[in-house]
Amino acid sequence: MFRFLNLDLLPPWTDECATIAFSLGNSFQIVPVNEIISTEVLLAPLTPNSTATVSDVVHHLFTESTHPPVYFILAHWWMKMFSPAAGLDLIWIARSLSAFFGVAAIPAMFIFAKLTVNSTLIAQISAAVMALSPFAIYLAREARHYTLVILLVIASLTCFIKAIQLLDKRATLPFWICLTWISINCVGIATHFFFSLTLLAELFVFLGRGWSQFHKDKNLLLQSPWRRIYLVAAGTLIGCLVWLPILRSIYQSPLTQWVSDGEPRINWLEPILRMLLWWWSMLILLPTAFNNISLWVVVISGMVTILFLGWVLPKLISGLKFFAQDGENRLITQALIGYIGGAIALFFLFTYGLAMDLTLAPRFQFVYFPAVVILLAISLASCWQQLQQKSIIQAIFFIAVISGLTVVNNLGYLQQHRPDLLAPIIQQNSENSVLIATTHKHHGQTGRMMGLAWEFTYEISPKNQSKHLVSPQFFLAHRSPETRSYATSVKILSNQLTEVPFSLDLWLVDFRAEIDLEPRQCTPDSKTHFRTGEYKYKLYHCPSIN
Template sequence: MHRYRPYLSLAGILILGTVLRFAQLEAKPIWLDEILTGLFSFGRNHDNIPLDAVFPLAQFVDIFQLNSSASCGQIAETVARESTHPPLFFCLTHEWLKGNEGAWIWQARSLSALFGVGAIAAMYGLNRIAFSRQAGLMGAAAIAVSPFAVYLSQEARHYTLPMLLVILSLSGLIQIQKDLLHRGKVRPWVGITWVIFNTLGLYSHYFFLLAWVAELFTIFALSLGQYLHPERLGLQQESSSAPPKRMVTWLSLGGYSWLPLLLYFPWLPTLHNHFSRPETDWFKPFEPSWVDSVTPIFQTLAGWLVMIVAFPVENQPLWIVILSVILMLLCWGYFLLSIVPRLKAVLTSQSTRLSGLTLLVFTVVILLEYLILVYGLGKDITSAVRYHFIYYPVICALLGASLTMNPVVIKEKNNSAPVKGLIGKLREKGKLYLIPSFLIVGLISSVFVVSNWVFQKSYDPAGVARQLNLEPTVPLVVVVGYENMQEVALGLSFALELDKIRTRNLPETGWAFMTRSPSYQSVWENLNSVSGLPPSAVNLWIVAPGLRQREYPPQLMLGDRLCNLDPSQYYRLGIPYQLYRCGEE
């Protein structure tokens, strides 16, 4: 029974992680990015959405029907033209939707949740290879109850797939490092699987490029350090080989390292085009100021915080926000103080030094790449906490390894045996409480995520829908100004939520997407041609991305109706929306 205990523990961790990821999976409102996932994965595109005219709200809801005849090539072409992402996740989701009937939101999110469960199992494998079986269990437990991982797993987006592939790729990287140290060569099956994981990762998310570059730099840096200062690193190679054989080893490693880029070459022109697309302008601040130079640092620290603990701070009373922030900082500070000496033990122990240094160097390189993107290219990718997913698995791996280690004991000459014994007992007791408290805090935080108390959806589609439905008994027309597919998707997220509360027995509801190119003047002119309105008074909401409050006209014509701006009904949740009251015929 004893030999099966680790596998039973892993099974329990997987069950817990699965429950957390699938609980309340459909309850949260769907938002902009998930709308895009649905459209592309259903085999739909820009042409399937009625534009520049008022249509019944239900017609927009019916867009999300599977086009089973769409191929992966067609989906990739649509993604290349109308989005800024590689195609693999959307093709996989399309196949997943074809094989599953039911509510499409649950189905789309369930695939991400499955990849999230797979990441738990893969984390066990990574730490089992890198450190020990116990570290594997702790790494799996860390990611299973991490609020950040649960949040990503409940998004119908391509975060858990590349996260899983990062873990698998890092497992290959660790095995390559061990092969070079102990065998003096890379086994072909290790190199080939590493190539496969990296290639799939590159086609799943553009940020995987950062991971791939970081892995190459890690191999180079540690190999150079091992060659120049083997004693300092403590990584003396156990198996020496002749120069010709060593040359073959490094040539094969070079091939394994660069082959993913060669396989990715057909998509490189699309990557270049996507990088300069206006859809990525949201990475830039709306109104730049000096604060933008320090904000990324605090946003990164906040990202590290919520990887471990996340209590309600969004849309909560002030006293709850203050209490949550204090508790989160106390928990984080306690874990940080407890983990740092254990992490030092991971990096100094002979049995774990190579793997620990590999993961640490990888993380440092990723963070340096983030700094280059933020301060060198002006793309603040730290503004969305989810974008820390690419190096998040390494945090879990090092946490798992650290939780299994005792702090390094620095012996002092004057330490008496009783003092040493007391210190040892205190450390053992700290270790005894550290692991349960870490898991309990993570579990509580994950329950908050599942309950939609933290990591609430961007632009708050449900909240916007409630405000649009201000007067349920009055006929309603909602007009969304759009310039690109992202703004159409944003409007569709509002439409889906409004349809849930705007039942069929209420007065009719019209919805329109109207182009705002070259300016909003084209929207105002299109409103003049609207017809078929009910004879009673109508509420008109204008959702206007990029428009300032003072730029809304005081009056508009909706067909032959004069509409007056209601100054008390202006809101801005990421984007502005304003109510106009239109009189009767």
Template sequence: MLHYLTLLGILVCGTALRLIQLERKPLWVDEIFTALFSLGTGFDRVPLEQLIPLSDVPNLLALNPTATCPDIARTLAEQSTHPPLFFCLMHRWLVELDGLPISLTFQLRAFAVLFGVGAIALIYLLNRLAFSPQAGLIGSAIVAFSPFGVYQSQEARHYTLPVFLIALSLILLLQMGRDIEKERLRQWIWGSWAMVNAIGFYTHYFCLIAFVAQILTLIALLYKTQSRFLLPATFFSLLPLILFSPWFPTLVEHFTSPKTSWLPPPQHITPLLQTLLAMALMVVIPPVENQPLWIIIPLSACSLLFLFWAIQQILPRFKTLIRNPKTHQATFILSSFIAWTLLQFLVIVYLLQKDITSAPRYSFLYYPAFCALLGASFSQRKWNLRGKLSPRLPISPSPRLSILSPRLLILLGISLASSLCVVFNLAFQKPYHPLTVARQLNTAPASLVMVMGYNDTLPISLGLSYALALEQIRTQKEDDFLIFLNNEKGYDRVWENISQDVRNPQNLWIFAPGLLKEQYPQKIDLNSGTQCLFDPAQYYRIGIPYQGYSCR
């Protein structure tokens, strides 16, 4: 009874962490993408080359309840580089919540929370089946308090659903490993594994990487045991690809799209260091973003000391998992999955010259396996220097090695503190900082016009993000406007369009992707007779440059 009450407490704590402050942080660029596609509209809903009243911007994110999944899939195929399933499910979720007194931001992010909490439960099941009930509790607690898990659950993005699916596929893969070991074939297990992976492909393209890692692990298991299941393994391995084949032409088109060119080329060993950093962020992240050096240095040093201590705790106990015949196969499967996933990362980084390690969020692929092994390691005993179990420790997991052990309380305490930093926007801060920009634009109550130069959908999404954040904190917005102007043929045309389309603002803010400070004009004469003068004190750069003008 106490065991399941502990599990319930872990689930409640994990849910609470993910719901705290859920709607306080404004939607950022990628979440605007999610909103537009999930609402069943897309970028066709956004007026271009015309003034949009600031108070009308929230109406651009209105639900289209008549949109169907094929409609959403067509929009994604044309305007994005993502598969459709997550957005179709999100649309159904928004339709069910339509009419309730809940903000759109909360609705969007709560969908990610749902699968983030589900992943906590699945890691418990994974470790319980693979190792022990105690390992299940510890693994689920690590996920519940993980700052990386909290961060992804508070993002209206398609990451917690793939984490959920990958965790489920690993549970099925472990059962397949037992089938191979016992020379039996439960077709429903193998078929379920194939279906879960196929669903993953339609959720996030990177699930293909996780699938390849599972295939290579399965091949290693077949080779180690000299199994006779080569033919059924081949069939069930091809089945997800067959089910995904209708979307494959779109995948090829998305892969070659210029929209994927934002990933930088690798810089020497930087991807390796970024991979280690991504693993560290799963358990600890100090609040050092945009802080002075006197805060960054001591907090970073303390985090490094904690990581050094954690590694000392984990490595000898990981040996226990490898050497124990009862846990060897499960440890091999999870470790092999992580290794093959990371190897594919390096292939993408150094052969395709796309550094996906520069975005820590992509470590969601091996996050379930990493947390499972971490939880299993902390449930084990320590090997002494001679390679034998310490005689002072019990032979099997016991309550003394439970979630109340001092070393585990230290780990969970540090993770909890890190998660609270995420919740209160001290860590994993939203890219492009929409709230910071909105506050800078809101320094004066006088009327303003936001001008966003664009040549693709990214600046449009960015402009909507800033405008929504500003609209939420602006008290007087009757004379405030947003306008998107195409800069594909250069900014001279943008300056002309500003003169023609903008009337009599007291403040003009120009967001100009790719423009240097000295390239902004010193003054802009509006056709209405108003003159807007360059303000040297109002130049900023957060992702893209933007310049303030005083008009009179």
């Protein structure tokens, strides 16, 4: 229910615009830069294209984006099947595919736990945690590929745990499982390149097991059980190497440079604090969206969260320790903890070692999220069954329901880009024609403006028919790839402003360049110089030219 409730309430944010446009087989290059354009022109890539094919989807992805094609191809077929008309239906259909995969992750977690831990209770709790986790609900409600890749992580982890169990018994992994595992891993890489972190984390655990067995018997690593692991590793590596040319180009792509914009080595505490927030959201997310709720509500929610975690974490740790008393259970626990620890270590290695801050976005934590879910289920099952602490499960699921409602009503901190918060501000503070200008490097900035254009077209316009209605135009000031400067585009904007004879309200949104507005006699509005919904904005009033 949480995954589909109010699914089309928010306008698409920039990454969703990219998913929808590319899945429709459209290109962002049809949107002009360095000229004033209408909302219709700006939203053209989000228009259903009946002539587009899978080849168009793949072509535009490989020439304009940094993502592998599997999810986009599936989304293309999905939207073709439902033949969405223009308007809100398109957003619902685009998001519903992700929500569908999010729902599928619930029984997938049950199967994962049942096959590996062989406990119906743990399997049921795993499914319940996946169903109610605010992090899982958040990912499922966006038109993105993260719920599909979570399914693939679950499948890969199932094979991984079975392999660990068989290695411990010195038994050979069946050949059909090897082929299945290789296929899952190859599809995972073709769905999201960060699936490679899943593979590396699994590798770390195997290296640890191999080192342990090597000290017991040096010949073990050459025997049949380990040879099957080598087969899986070789097949997976071949599936990964296919993408190596694209991965090399991604490293230098402007689309991925945002993870390198900060200075995590100097501001070293910020990534750690962000990771804590993302971890908490896997279990609890109370109203904390300070952009649209009172500060005192955020403070109270934060205090309740800290108190709740302080109460529940020791009990969860006790439950995990109780479960790990048995030999095989200890093996499973060690493998899952090793996997999670390896994945988190990779995140911090990229963040602090390579200055690529992978903690900036909560969605990247999909890599180890299913392993966290099953560990939570193991702990809760122990509390319920052995430790007789049933109140903890009741409390967690009560909080989980509140957290789900928080996500559905967009009151949490996970939803970062909110065009729906800025558009009403522009509507309320504009009395003249509106021009929204932004600096532009790639389709990421185009998508940010698309979110605003969508909100004005499909939300604000129908609700304000009897009032003064803002119908904004847009200007994308493109950065020169040769000079890496906005000077030329800013000059074009200044010249075009002088050619507009009527009164104009100019909104500079995420405008990262200096501009001289004196020739147009534009004056800043002292009341509007703020930031909301991850948008920075500044309003200028430009009088009519006699």
